[in-house]
Structures are given as structure tokens and as C-alpha cells.
Amino acid sequence: MSEQTNRYHTSGKEKEVNLPSIFERYRKEVDNELRSIFVDYHLPLYDMMRYHLGWIDENGRHIEGTAGKALRPILCLLACEAAGEHFHKALPSAAAIELVHNFSLIHDDIQDNDTERRHRPTVWSMWGIPQAINAGDGMRAIADLAILRLEDRGVPQKKQQRAQRLLDESCLRMIEGQYLDLSFEGQFNISVNDYLEMIDRKTAALMSCALQTGAIIGTDNESVIERLREFGKNIGLAFQIRDDVIGIWGDQDKTGKPLASDIHRKKKSLPVVYALQTARGTAREEISNIYKKSGITKQEADRALDILNEVQARAHSERMAEEYRNSALTELEKIKTSRWARAHLEEVAYFLVERAF
């Protein structure tokens, strides 16, 4: 369920990864908005959240360079500019979306029993499951309060309400996706279509929400709003499929995760679902049996990887990611926007299916 991330060095000293250049434009602004939201929160409850957001260490000391990519808020701001409005107006929504995403990560880490995220112990592994549930619940409540700040940015009431409803609906869809993803663990006849319906909720819903919200704040043109929503949905699907590929074939140093990590966790990610569906003969029996029994040995994981390679699960998954990216780009062609915005949206779309982290 977790999205592969890498240490992102805001200090600039040690930039290991090539994020699209647009990230530089917005990242500091998103960070400032998020930090200003937390200014009045003093209980240690909030320090768990600050820890998760990469602002402090477990002793409350200020740290740098451990935050996430802030992909969703950046896309929200970019959509707002692409739709013709100054990105400042969308900052409260961008922050709220990032907080909803992070609330889900705190709870995901409990659900997946993950002890590390971004090279650091997860919240539950530091403070226990009960308080980690509170940290996630609290972050979700703060997201709701964050979006109310749209009023201070002069966003009209009707647009505020629409952004609010969209965030609530997208959050519920994301939880549906999380529910489906977990329920797949006990099911052995998941089709590629089932998988796509799941990631449409788990990942694409909030990504699509980010783009659509930025567009709602940026324009009254419903066609632009609709196209950017579809762009968001498609890059969301592509993003998750790329995540699945990295989860199996990713570079350990870049992902911060063990080799073939999702095979060892027996995640029903796309390459596995595809192999379970398309393998034939003894290979089919073998991979089915590996995924049906509890636990997995090193040997079984290696055999599963072999079967994935035999059916070309990686190439097939990468092709699907590219197709969704292309669908996203087709949506983009349908709207009028600045050359500048279009170039940056395209750059992000390419980045999402090519990234190694």
C-alpha cells in the first residue's frame, strides 16, 4: 500500500533524484502552508504528526531533508496555474490534500505492519498502534480545518464548498481502495480489472482530486476542470503501476526497501495479478500455490520472480503505465493553457512513469 519514496534533500547539497523542475517552484510554499497550520498545536500528539511529516526527529529536534515529494499538493497548485489563477489561492487545498494523503500513510503503515518509511521508523513502530491511530485521525481532522482557509484566500464560497465535498468524496474513495487492497490479500482470483478498480480508488482518486481542485479554484470553465480531473486520474493510475514495478524490480538504494520487497510481502500488485492471470501450465500452478500458502521462502520468491519474467509481467505493466500516461497527455491536449503550464504538466506525467523512487 505504501508508495516508494526517497530521501529528498531540500538543502540542495546532496540531490540524489531528478524531480521535475516545477517542484522547486512550489515546494517551499506548500511547506510553509503546512507549517503555518501546525503553529498553534502543542500537545505531543502533534509531534507524532510533525515526525511523520519529516520536520522533527523522535526527540522533537528540528531536522531537514526527510519530507516526502509533496506530489499531490504540487499538482494541485500547477492545475490552478494551468487553469489561469495564481497558485496562492489553492494553497489551503493543496495542504489539505497532502494531510489527507499523510493521514492515510500513517494508518497504512499500521495496516501493512511496515516498520520503515523514508528510511525512518514509522509512527506506530515508534509510539505504538493506539497512539498512531490517533496521530492519523488527528491529521485527518487538521486536513478538514486546513481547507477552511480557502476563505482567507478569497476563494468564492461556492468553490470552497465544491473543493470540500470533492476532498471528502475522494477521501472516502481512497479508503474504499485501501479496503479492497487489504481484502485482496485473502483472495486468489483477482483479475487485472479488479486490480484497476482498486487503484482507481486507492491512488487515482486523491491524485485526480488534487488536479480537479486546483482547476476548480483556477477557472469556471467546466471542460478544463473535467479534463484536468481526467489527467489526474490517468497519471494516478500510471503512478501506482510504476510504484508496483519499483516494488518488485526497484533499486534498493533508491527505494530504501529490500530487493523484490513486494514479492516477499506477497502484495497483489499488478505484475503479480497479471502473472496469476496469464501464466499457463505448471507455471500457473506454481505461482498460484506460492500465493495461496501462508508465508514465502527465498526460493519461492525467486521462482515467483522467474514466472513474472517468463510472462513478461514487467514489460506488460510498464506498457500499461505508459498507456495511462498517454491518455493523460491526450486529455491535456484538449484544453487551452499556457505553453509553460502544459510543459510542466507533461514533465510530471513523464516523471511519474519513469521515476526510480
Next chain:
Amino acid sequence: MSEQTNRYHTSGKEKEVNLPSIFERYRKEVDNELRSIFVDYHLPLYDMMRYHLGWIDENGRHIEGTAGKALRPILCLLACEAAGEHFHKALPSAAAIELVHNFSLIHDDIQDNDTERRHRPTVWSMWGIPQAINAGDGMRAIADLAILRLEDRGVPQKKQQRAQRLLDESCLRMIEGQYLDLSFEGQFNISVNDYLEMIDRKTAALMSCALQTGAIIGTDNESVIERLREFGKNIGLAFQIRDDVIGIWGDQDKTGKPLASDIHRKKKSLPVVYALQTARGTAREEISNIYKKSGITKQEADRALDILNEVQARAHSERMAEEYRNSALTELEKIKTSRWARAHLEEVAYFLVERAF
């Protein structure tokens, strides 16, 4: 963390408890509003929520008579009528508040490791912790969507926004209370004041929100809104203290919990916090030691109960609950309302500190 509840027989055949008569007026309406919210939700994710709400059994079969008291939504509707408006207008808020309360119960049961609620297995004990986290998260998201229905009831935009912000803020305060309550487990110098600050958040915040929200929808008179808010806060404190008393000295048949259940769980409820603070000499040492060591034997629980009795912890707690009830009644005296509404608000206030479940 859990509130003692009893089987409430909506069928009317076997009414074991005396709820204030106002519950009859609103209960069905609250139930209808809640059920209409769930009409379009079909994934099994939502069946976990329906199960928790007492509408279906674990196999999805319709059942009756296992729902909670719906105290908060009923108080919200009563406040709306007391403030001079038809209660129908407040139904979306009433439902949203009940859903926020129930989201917190689903997560509380995980946090407290409680396997039973209202004489039935808890959600996590039926479906596991990961999916129970999703069920709670989903119910929280539905609460947010429920409150948006205020628009359909003709509630002015400004009041909608105020109700929304109040619910979000109250929800966050409730989570703060939950955080403090859990953190008290590892602390041994909790004062009665610390305890009061905790329940002010954990319980009084949402109760106060229920009354204030009803008042906001019912009137523009800020003084009435403020008084009903304070009434809600004070009955919330009284309610929680009564809950603590029942958690130790409650009738097993009525609470559905084992005798002296909160002693065996070593909860830092008011009678215990009071005893830890006021016991002297060897009794002080003894009870401190019992609460400092891990686990508790039957003999130690009996000794703790003896010490609670020696310092008259029960009488002291009951007196405090009565004082908060009286403060609530004083607030009520300050507003103009119908004789009808006043009588019902008073009846609820008395019920909350006298109830046995």
C-alpha cells in the same frame, strides 16, 4: 475510553431502561437520516459500519435492538428546538455528530483492546485491526459528507460553514482527549485537574458541539448559542464522570461488562485518580504500587476497591457529576426557551448523572 451502553430495545417489547422521553421523539428520525446516508454505499466496507451501528449482524442480516442511545444527535435536535427552529433542519448535523462519535468508538475499541461493545463482538475483533481502521476512517469521511446535507434543509451558508468548522474542531479536541487518555496509562502522577482537562476534550467537546450546533441552526442569538454550548460541556463532563462510576460500581447486567471492569483494566478514571491523589500513608503506597506494576491480580483489584471506598472516591465522584449537572442547569436558567424544551433538557441532564448504563 468506552462509554457504557446497554441493549436498547427499539421494538418496545422489552424495555429495560428508562431513557428520557425526548428520545422517543427524535430517535426514529435520527435513525432514518443515518440510514438514508448509507443507501448508496455497497462495498462490504460499509457493512462493517452497519454492523457497528447495530443494523445488521456479522452475516449482513437485518437485526433490531442493538443500536446505541444516540444521545448526541438527540441533544443536537433538542437544542435546535429549544433555540426556536424545527428540529428537521438540524438532522444532517445530528447524524454527522453521531457518525463522528461512532468512528471514534470503532477506533477506541482497537486502542483499548476491547472485544465487546453493546453485548456484541467489536468490529476489530470480527474483521481484524487493519480493516477496522478502515471502517472507522470511512465512517469519519461519511460524517463529513453527511453535514453537507444541511444545504438541502435550507440552512444558510454561513451557518453551514460554522457547523462544519465546529464539528472539525470538536473532532480534533476529541482526538486530543483520546491521546491524553491513552498517555495517562504510562503516567503515575495524574491529578484530578489533568483528568478534567482530558475528559473536557475526550467527551465534553463533542457533547458541547452537539448542543452548540443545534443552537447555531436554531437561532442567531449568540447568547443562547453560548449558553447551550456551556450546558453541553457541563453535561458532557457529568456524563463522563458518571461513566467512570459505572465502570467500577456498575451493575454487570446493565453495563454488559464484568464487575469492577475499569479496575481490572487499570483505567485512570476519576475515582482512581482521586484515590491516587488523596489516599495517605500505607494505603497511598499500596494503591500507587498496584497502578505502577504491570497487570493486576484479583486480590490487588479488591484492595484497590477497598482503598477507593476508604477515601470515598465514589461519593466524591458522584458529587462532582452533580456539580457539573448543576452548572449545566444554571446555564439553562439564563436563556429564554419554551417550558417544553427546558423540561426536556433538564430531564436529560438528570438522566445523565443517574443512569445505570
